[in-house]
Amino acid sequence: MVLDAAESAELALLVEAGSMPKPGNVEPSRDFPDTSYHQFQAGAVGARSALEDAAADEAIGRCFRRAVKGASRHEGGNTHFGALLLLTPLVQAEASDGVDSVDAVVEDTTVDDAEEFYRAFQAVEVNLGDVEPDGLPDAGDDDAAEKVRERGLTLYQVMEGSADVDDVASEWVNGFERAFRRADDLQRLVEDGSPTSEAVASVYLEMLRTEPDSHVARIHGDHVADDVVSMANNLDVAALDRRLRYDDINPGATADVLSAACFVALTRGGLGI
Amino acid sequence: MVLDAAESAELALLVEAGSMPKPGNVEPSRDFPDTSYHQFQAGAVGARSALEDAAADEAIGRCFRRAVKGASRHEGGNTHFGALLLLTPLVQAEASDGVDSVDAVVEDTTVDDAEEFYRAFQAVEVNLGDVEPDGLPDAGDDDAAEKVRERGLTLYQVMEGSADVDDVASEWVNGFERAFRRADDLQRLVEDGSPTSEAVASVYLEMLRTEPDSHVARIHGDHVADDVVSMANNLDVAALDRRLRYDDINPGATADVLSAACFVALTRGGLGI
Numbered sequence A, B: 001m002v003l004d005a006a007e008s009a010e011l012a013l014l015v016e017a018g019s020m021p022k023p024g025n026v027e028p029s030r031d032f033p034d035t036s037y038h039q040f041q042a043g044a045v046g047a048r049s050a051l052e053d054a055a056a057d058e059a060i061g062r063c064f065r066r067a068v069k070g071a072s073r074h075e076g077g078n079t080h081f082g083a084l085l086l087l088t089p090l091v092q093a094e095a096s097d098g099v100d101s102v103d104a105v106v107e108d109t110t111v112d113d114a115e116e117f118y119r120a121f122q123a124v125e126v127n128l129g130d131v132e133p134d135g136l137p138d139a140g141d142d143d144a145a146e147k148v149r150e151r152g153l154t155l156y157q158v159m160e161g162s163a164d165v166d167d168v169a170s171e172w173v174n175g176f177e178r179a180f181r182r183a184d185d186l187q188r189l190v191e192d193g194s195p196t197s198e199a200v201a202s203v204y205l206e207m208l209r210t211e212p213d214s215h216v217a218r219i220h221g222d223h224v225a226d227d228v229v230s231m232a233n234n235l236d237v238a239a240l241d242r243r244l245r246y247d248d249i250n251p252g253a254t255a256d257v258l259s260a261a262c263f264v265a266l267t268r269g270g271l272g273i
Helices: A005-018 A037-055 A060-070 A081-095 A099-107 A111-123 A144-150 A155-162 A167-173 A177-191 A196-210 A214-220 A222-234 A237-246 A252-267 B005-018 B037-055 B060-070 B081-095 B099-107 B111-123 B144-151 B155-162 B167-173 B177-191 B196-210 B214-220 B222-234 B237-246 B252-267
Strands: none
Touching: A005 A037, A005 A081, A005 A196, A005 A252, A005 B037, A037 A060, A037 A081, A037 B005, A037 B196, A060 A081, A060 A111, A081 A099, A081 A167, A081 A252, A099 A155, A099 A252, A111 A144, A111 A155, A155 A167, A167 A177, A167 A214, A167 A252, A177 A196, A177 A252, A196 A222, A196 A252, A196 B037, A214 A222, A214 A252, A222 A237, B005 B037, B005 B081, B005 B196, B005 B252, B037 B060, B037 B081, B060 B081, B060 B111, B081 B099, B081 B167, B081 B252, B099 B155, B099 B252, B111 B144, B111 B155, B155 B167, B167 B177, B167 B214, B167 B252, B177 B196, B177 B252, B196 B222, B196 B252, B214 B222, B214 B252, B222 B237
16 A cells, blocks of 8 residues: 555554454444544544644644644544654654654654644643643643743653653653554564454554553553553453443553554555555 | 535545444445455545545546545555545535535536546446446446547536436436435434434435445346345344345445535534534
């Protein structure tokens, strides 16, 4: 398949959301109470033009804020904040020196990018729980964007400050290690004959079984994130899905990293599409 | 929701494919033998830039051929030929005087547009069965594009010639009557509280129950198309799906018209997204 970088990123969001079963996350057969599967599709469609700007080498922060805004034109609230924070630099890297050059893209971000990042919060409701990384502005504050400028922090430095408590920020400062590793897993499964949807669902489950989800930890506490790992290892998929939905637990960071992994696999032609 | 015309058309394709159950057509839980759900997603993503050209008032035929080509960059063959033949003029109408002005758009098509239409056949494999409308070039012939130019037929006239045997062509010459009527049905269901996916699946089933599918008729004969109507009225959804898949019967024209109906409903804000 030959799609450009922005098209591949949009498709990555659609493929992640459209694969099932993914216990605790949105899928075609199961809407969230406040957000439908089709609103996730609309979010992916709405983010595309800002991702095209990222591919055209416009500033990461502004592209990210525009992508978040574009993805939120449906009635279902924030759908793609974390995934777009990963995909925006990945798209820019892929469109220039290739996806493997993403480190240089994130390390080159500026204070302007950090300011735009905090402004993106004001465009949508992002639930980050009560965990506030030390030394960073409170993302919920109306003047967070001004504060990050006063302190002279770049977006990369903001991500450094959040890396311990946020899987997406951790990817930024660790070479997108999980996204690339999970892309390898996806490619291996597809090469071994798995249909795309099964490969994506299988890697999702393996992520739940091995890595506590930072979104779950921020909202519900570390012990709940650890419980999810344990449940994913001990329950069958249907029971796991019931438990997560009943307790309103959404492993959202896992879905974000999985979207990035789908993108990397798509750019390498390895998703069987 | 506020999306532009090309974004809405892409989302219409995604919403149609992503809703279920749709017996006999692709859906997220069921791939076709040669084409996966994710390849349908890739087709929608790949068609978008040509639909943007249609919104920018470029010639219908060229936009259609480019959309078909863009939608076929995955490994799953032709996914969206019929739907794009409906959406290209609908997008152009919506971007200028509104979707209701689509009649003027199709009536204004030229011999150039007809030539591009036949060239689109050469870009993808479209199965039209053995039914060949009188007076039109054989779409399978390599020189069909030259023949339509010799005969001086516009694309609208080509559609007039196929309207009796093709639901998509029939829409072109009958004011997109079914697309608008089914858009009304979709809007009514959503206003009455149906989730988007249920509304789309419900209208799909109602179409199968009331209108023989021309794609089925062209491939398998009129009696099989009539049988499908009868089966849709007498079997439950699971049994209908099994029967259609077992006999390799795909009500593809119904899905095409439903995609157009989703587009019309989206432009009116009436799909609950």
